[in-house]
Amino acid sequence: MIIGWILLAVAIILEVAATISLRMASVGGSRWWYAGVAAAYLVSFSLLSLTLRTGIPLGVAYGIWAATGVALTALAGRALFKEKLTRKMLLGIGLILIGVLLIELGSSYA
Template identity: 55%
Template sequence: MTWLVLAGAILAEVAATLSLRASEGLKKKRWIAPVAAGYLGAFGLLTVALAQGMPVGIAYGVWAACGVALTALGARVFFKDALTRRMAAGLGLIAAGVLLIELGAAAH
């Protein structure tokens, strides 16, 4: 259950960040509510995951890494941002790092 809560935190943060981009620096006012709700939801769910006993190093590491990767992919899909081979390799390294964190946590 804790991993599902963390996944929700990650998705909320990604949605908030992509909404922030869509707001064009908060100039498009209709995006302010999704930005605020997304970030509040992300930190709220991260708090719940920590309260359920997930170690902070694992929770924050996975949250941040997955957030970076999913935001980059979302920006490519929704805003046509660049996603070069080098950037894709970086995303692969992020995925490998998250996997190593999870494997390390399981072994502990």
């Protein structure tokens, strides 16, 4: 059971890393960044697939993967690239966290 959550956590981290790498590649970085983007997304999706094999329901796994990825990417954009993070955006991140919690608490898996 715990292995599924570990796989999901690593999948989320890799998805965020891929998105950050995409930002690096798009602002004049080396073309090699795109290789990192592709590799990280590929491994992230593979780990998400393995997560589902452990028995974590699709709605729970994908909901947490997508929502957490969005929130972490927004925070990483602020920290790494000094991108704007408004109060409304912070409220949105808070609502994402509440939504993920409700999905988890509402599933029969937990």
